[in-house]
Amino acid sequence: MDIIEKTRELGALIQQDERYLAFVQARKNNEKDDALNELINKLGEIQDEYSEAVQNEDLPENEKEKFDKRFRDVYSVVMQNENMIAYQQAKADVDEMMQYIMQLLSMCVNGADPATCEVPAQGCTGSCATCGGCG
Numbered sequence: 001m002d003i004i005e006k007t008r009e010l011g012a013l014i015q016q017d018e019r020y021l022a023f024v025q026a027r028k029n030n031e032k033d034d035a036l037n038e039l040i041n042k043l044g045e046i047q048d049e050y051s052e053a054v055q056n057e058d059l060p061e062n063e064k065e066k067f068d069k070r071f072r073d074v075y076s077v078v079m080q081n082e083n084m085i086a087y088q089q090a091k092a093d094v095d096e097m098m099q100y101i102m103q104l105l106s107m108c109v110n111g112a113d114p115a116t117c118e119v120p121a122q123g124c125t126g127s128c129a130t131c132g133g134c135g
Contacts (some may be wrong), residue, residue, distance in 0.1 A: 010101075023090040029083045039078045046071045100131050 013021055030036060050067040065123050078084055103119045 011052075014101075017097065019090070023051045023087075023094045026083070026087040026090040028106070030087050033081065036081045036083055039074055042074050043071065043078065046074065102119040121129065 015086075047068060050064075053063065053067070079088075100119055104117065106120065107117045108114045
């Protein structure tokens with residue numbers, strides 16, 4: 001078996017993982033949530049209005065602040081939506097799984113024993129300088 005075939009097998013296993021399945025379901029729930037989609041569309045409209053206003057005139061600072069407040073208000077409602085909360089958690093779980101897999105593969109590429117190497121347990125410190133996972 002070659003490496004591409006094994007990679008495809010890993011991809012199939014990932015798609016069977018409960019974290020991946022929860023992510024797919026959460027994405028579907030977001031897509032079916034009309035109220036959430038209206039809010040997301042509203043965010044896009046606010047961004048478009050802001051871009052147009054900035055291009056067509058020298059927008060006063062108080063007008064920029066009004067756009068920012070409108071955006072933040074709608075964004076806050078979006079992020080409080082139960083489907084969006086579930087989606088964000090499911091996405092974080094899949095991202096964490098993928099980061100672990102990538103770190104494990106990286107260790108193997110750097111010579112670690114694939115059968116015994118372990119990714120050190122560490123939480124995100126917020127500093128990319130101390131992390132080898134996202135990059």
